[in-house]
Amino acid sequence: xxxxxxxxxxxxxxxxxxxxxxxxxxxxxxxxxxxxxxxxxxxxxxxxxxxxxxxxxxxxxxxxxxxxxxxxxxxxxxxxxxxxxxxxxxxxxxxxxxxxxxxxxxxxxxxxxxxxx
Amino acid sequence: xxxxxxxxxxxxxxxxxxxxxxxxxxxxxxxxxxxxxxxxxxxxxxxxxxxxxxxxxxxxxxxxxxxxxxxxxxxxxxxxxxxxxxxxxxxxxxxxxxxxxxxxxxxxxxxxxx
Numbered sequence: 001x002x003x004x005x006x007x008x009x010x011x012x013x014x015x016x017x018x019x020x021x022x023x024x025x026x027x028x029x030x031x032x033x034x035x036x037x038x039x040x041x042x043x044x045x046x047x048x049x050x051x052x053x054x055x056x057x058x059x060x061x062x063x064x065x066x067x068x069x070x071x072x073x074x075x076x077x078x079x080x081x082x083x084x085x086x087x088x089x090x091x092x093x094x095x096x097x098x099x100x101x102x103x104x105x106x107x108x109x110x111x112x113x114x115x116x117x
Numbered sequence: 118x119x120x121x122x123x124x125x126x127x128x129x130x131x132x133x134x135x136x137x138x139x140x141x142x143x144x145x146x147x148x149x150x151x152x153x154x155x156x157x158x159x160x161x162x163x164x165x166x167x168x169x170x171x172x173x174x175x176x177x178x179x180x181x182x183x184x185x186x187x188x189x190x191x192x193x194x195x196x197x198x199x200x201x202x203x204x205x206x207x208x209x210x211x212x213x214x215x216x217x218x219x220x221x222x223x224x225x226x227x228x229x230x231x
Contacts (some may be wrong), residue, residue: 045207045222058143089158093219103211104173107160
């Protein structure tokens with residue numbers, strides 16, 4: 001069974017600083033995908049970034065980058081130049097492909113990030 | 118131009134009642150999902166439909182019955198509501214096939230059972 005571990009229940013970062021949110025995963029699949037989602041206090045789930053298991057380059061999307069270390073089974077999210085609006089819960093998730101179509105996402109327990117002035 | 122929408126956003130009801138949550142997506146995706154987020158914010162998949170066909174049914178009580186009238190809609194009906202059903206329910210959708218298959222979530226429905 002797939003498993004996602006986020007060991008940081010809460011993190012603080014100063015505005016304009018960079019922050020790394022940790023995520024490790026466990027799977028026996030050769031093909032898998034890793035995702036990060038942001039959940040602000042308003043409650044919606046916002047897709048941030050995706051990394052495929054076969055992608056050789058780390059994914060980047062604006063201020064978000066994914067530090068993918070396949071041998072260590074880690075997929076850490078790096079947020080550069082933090083902004084107050086980045087304060088939210090961040091979830092790491094892994095895709096498990098299914099033969100019937102579609103995917104099943106297994107989520108970590110999340111990291112609550114607070115950006116301070 | 119909402120991509121994935123859910124109604125209602127809030128639902129407060131008494132134990133034992135039956136209620137439904139509706140979900141619609143206008144992204145043209147083939148696959149839709151229901152997730153449950155508990156009070157500790159843990160998210161877990163409940164169901165998935167691909168082109169109106171059920172493909173994932175996690176160990177969910179059979180009081181929960183999803184229905185997909187077409188591939189743009191996936192509704193969740195809950196019978197005989199219990200206190201433990203209180204949670205936020207998210208609908209999501211994704212395109213079929215492809216490596217990325219990003220799931221896009223609706224705004225969530227906060228269900229409170231009294």
